Amino acid sequence: MRTILIADDEKSVRDSIKMILEYEKYDVLFAENGVKAIEAFRTRELDAVLLDIKMPPGMDGIEVLKELKELDDTVPVIMISGHGTFETAVEATKLGAFDYLPKPLDRDKLLITLRNALEHRRLSGEVEQIRSKDRILGTSPKMHEILDIVQRVGPTEARVLITGESGTGKELVARAVHRASKRAAGPLVEVNCAAIPHDLIESELFGHEKGSFTGATAQRIGKFEQADGGTIFLDEIGDMSLPAQAKVLRVLEEGRVERVGGNTLIPVDVRVIAATNKNLAAEIQQGKFREDLFHRLNVIPIIVPPLRDRPEDIAILVEAFVREACERNGFALKKISEPAVQTLAAMEWSGNVRELKNFVERLVILTPGTTIERGELTAGGLQRKGEVEDLIQSSKSLQEFKDVSEAAFIKYQLEKHHWNVSKTAETLEMERSHLYTKIKKYGLQRADGEEGEES
Numbered sequence: 001m002r003t004i005l006i007a008d009d010e011k012s013v014r015d016s017i018k019m020i021l022e023y024e025k026y027d028v029l030f031a032e033n034g035v036k037a038i039e040a041f042r043t044r045e046l047d048a049v050l051l052d053i054k055m056p057p058g059m060d061g062i063e064v065l066k067e068l069k070e071l072d073d074t075v076p077v078i079m080i081s082g083h084g085t086f087e088t089a090v091e092a093t094k095l096g097a098f099d100y101l102p103k104p105l106d107r108d109k110l111l112i113t114l115r116n117a118l119e120h121r122r123l124s125g126e127v128e129q130i131r132s133k134d135r136i137l138g139t140s141p142k143m144h145e146i147l148d149i150v151q152r153v154g155p156t157e158a159r160v161l162i163t164g165e166s167g168t169g170k171e172l173v174a175r176a177v178h179r180a181s182k183r184a185a186g187p188l189v190e191v192n193c194a195a196i197p198h199d200l201i202e203s204e205l206f207g208h209e210k211g212s213f214t215g216a217t218a219q220r221i222g223k224f225e226q227a228d229g230g231t232i233f234l235d236e237i238g239d240m241s242l243p244a245q246a247k248v249l250r251v252l253e254e255g256r257v258e259r260v261g262g263n264t265l266i267p268v269d270v271r272v273i274a275a276t277n278k279n280l281a282a283e284i285q286q287g288k289f290r291e292d293l294f295h296r297l298n299v300i301p302i303i304v305p306p307l308r309d310r311p312e313d314i315a316i317l318v319e320a321f322v323r324e325a326c327e328r329n330g331f332a333l334k335k336i337s338e339p340a341v342q343t344l345a346a347m348e349w350s351g352n353v354r355e356l357k358n359f360v361e362r363l364v365i366l367t368p369g370t371t372i373e374r375g376e377l378t379a380g381g382l383q384r385k386g387e388v389e390d391l392i393q394s395s396k397s398l399q400e401f402k403d404v405s406e407a408a409f410i411k412y413q414l415e416k417h418h419w420n421v422s423k424t425a426e427t428l429e430m431e432r433s434h435l436y437t438k439i440k441k442y443g444l445q446r447a448d449g450e451e452g453e454e455s
Contacts, residue, residue: 002118003027003045007037007064008052008080013103017050020107021114034059038067046075048117051097053081053088062092069096074124076117080105136172137320138313142305146173153300154180159252161297162275164304167354170275171235173302177273178231186230189223193244194236195431201244203260206251212261224257224268231271237297238278238289248272249293272297307352314345317353321360322372334364336372343374348398354429362409407442410435414444 004026006014018028029044031037034055041049049068053061065077079092082103089100098117101110136147153160154177162170171190178188196204207222223232234240240248251257252272256265274297283289307314318341326333349355367376410428417423425435
């Protein structure tokens with residue numbers, strides 16, 4: 001139930017609004033002056049405020065509005081008044097009021113305005129949640145350098161090549177460049193070149209005409225056409241076949257695509273951002289990557305450092321991942337102790353940010369209390385619960401410690417998803433084939449002795 005605060009010095013007005021809102025199943029709170037309105041705002045979880053502009057004695061509505069917006073700018077405030085002027089309405093709007101309603105209040109207009117305010121807050125929250133998931137987190141000098149490059153390069157049309165180890169967050173950098181660009185209102189089309197079979201990559205990128213090959217039962221619009229007016233992100237471009245590389249080079253040179261089986265050149269206005277975890281210079285030497293394409297893509301190089309090169313960022317990442325895991329799994333927000341964070345910061349993460357994120361989610365799920373202590377790092381079948389030193393002493397190497405942790409986490413996720421490998425791989429943000437390799441490596445089996453299968 002949505003909770004609405006009515007702040008008005010007239011009891012008759014409060015009672016009439018209460019009658020309207022309670023009939024619509026809203027929970028209603030009262031405040032007869034500005035001081036009590038602010039007190040209610042501080043102590044209660046509110047979804048919206050109906051605030052009278054004239055509330056003698058003491059603070060008037062405009063003063064209260066300023067205070068409320070400083071406390072929480074996300075709660076919509078609708079101003080109401082029987083004595084307001086156009087100038088007052090403009091002032092309130094500039095200060096952040098969602099809308100302005102004159103007295104006597106029209107029931108339908110009141111309800112419509114309130115619903116619009118609540119919907120606006122919901123959508124704003126969703127957008128912020130999406131943005132927060134895509135944020136590049138970190139205060140280390142290396143991350144500051146990347147953010148600076150993103151802000152300077154984003155508004156240009158320059159192509160960007162992002163390199164770095166797997167799991168470092170190259171896709172987040174690509175999205176940040178797009179958001180900072182003049183194309184931000186256009187589409188961002190992401191293509192994982194490593195996940196597309198070589199015989200289908202050209203159809204995926206450039207589209208195909210009906211009947212152009214076996215199985216082409218209808219015309220298909222390719223990713224370059226879909227990205228027209230926006231950005232295409234070619235992730236893991238180092239895995240792209242040489243024939244497909246030649247066609248991408250042609251698109252970059254001519255600004256036109258030709259569908260498989262077609263004979264028409266279609267103009268496309270696309271900015272290209274590419275990423276890879278491979279050493280393209282070495283790939284060029286081995287004849288696996290075109291040097292001319294490399295130079296076309298590598299206008300602005302951005303190197304995303306591995307997590308081991310920015311350990312000072314781990315604390316920030318852990319806090320964010322704990323919050324995200326709690327929200328995604330419907331848990332009350334948990335805290336993580338400083339000793340636990342320090343232990344995580346001292347560890348090496350071969351899988352970088354992705355590995356850390358998965359490990360933190362496991363901690364959130366398997367920790368029964370509201371605080372993740374250092375001893376919880378050994379929970380969930382890694383070893384008996386206890387101090388992390390016990391596990392370290394029993395492990396012959398750091399790799400053994402990490403293998404035991406990873407095996408337990410993967411097995412937990414497999415059992416959580418009833419050994420559905422596709423769903424588990426999606427949760428772990430890894431390819432299905434990579435998950436099968438992990439299952440084989442650790443000898444993971446169901447309780448009935450069968451290995452994981454697609455279900």
